[in-house]
Amino acid sequence: MAAADELAFHEFEEASDLLAETPDAATTSGSNQLTPQGHVAVAVDSGGSYGAEEEVEESDRTAVLDRIRGSLLPRPGHNFVRHHLRNRPDLYGPFWICATLAFVLAVTGNLTLVLAQRRDPSIHYSPQFHKVTVAGVTIYCYVWLVPLALWAFLRWRKGVRERMGPYTFLETVCVYGYSLFVFIPTVVLWLIPVPWLQWLFGGLALALSAASLVFTLWPVVREDTRAVAAVLLSTVVLLHALLAVGCKFYFFQPLPLAHPAPPTQAASLSPDLPPPPTSRAHTT
8 A cells, every 4th residue: 555655646746747847748748638630729819909999001002092092093994983983082182181281371472471471571571371271271271172163063953964983082082182182292393493494384284183183074964064174174184283372372472572762852962963052032
C-alpha cells in the first residue's frame, strides 16, 4: 500500500513539473479533445470590426477621389452619375468642396489686396473677414437651391414626357458639388497679377465645370423637346458663368486708390516774382 502511494505521489510530481514547463499543454489537449474531427476552430479577433471600418473609410476616400477625377475630365458619352455615383450619392465630397472653395476665395481675395498694396502704397487695405461669410453663403445656396429648382423642373417635365427619368435630388446636388472642385486651384492661380492670364484660367475652369454638368444632364433632357432642352442647358451654363464671373469681380477687385489731399497753396510768393497788383479806391 505504501509503495502504491509513493508511486502515485511521484506521478503527481511529474505531471506538476510537466504542466509548469508547458502551461499550454492542457489547454491544447483539451481543445483538441473538444474539437470534433473534420471541423476547424476559428479564433475571432477583437480588432476585426475596427479593420472593417478602416476598409470602409478607405473605400469611401477612393470613391470621392474617383468622383473628383471624373468631374475634372468630362467627356461626351461619359455620364458622371452612372459611371461615378452608381446610385450612391454622398454629401461628404460636396460639403467639403464648397467649404474649401469658400475659404480659398476669401483668403486669396484678401491676399490680392495685400499684394496690390505692396505694389502701390497709396492703396488702403484692411482685413475683410466678412468675405468668408459672403463666399460660404453664396456657394452653399448655389449648390442647394439651383439643384433643387432643376430637380423640381425635371420632375414636372417627367409628367409631360413619360420617357424622361430624372436624377434624384441628392444625385443632382452631388453633380453640382463635384463640378465646383476645378475652381479651387483656379482661384489660387488668380493670385497671379496678370489680368488676361486670370481670365484664361477662369475660362478653362468654367468650360470644364459646365461641360461636366451638360454631359451629365444631356441623357435626361434629350428625350424632351429641342426647345426645352436648349433653354434648360443654356440656363444651367449661364448660372454657372454668373457664379464664376461674380466671384471674380467681387473677390479679386483691388480697393480704390486713396485720393491724396490737394496741395496747399504757398503762404508766401517767390521773391523773384512781382507782387500782384492791388486795386486802389479812386476818390473824387
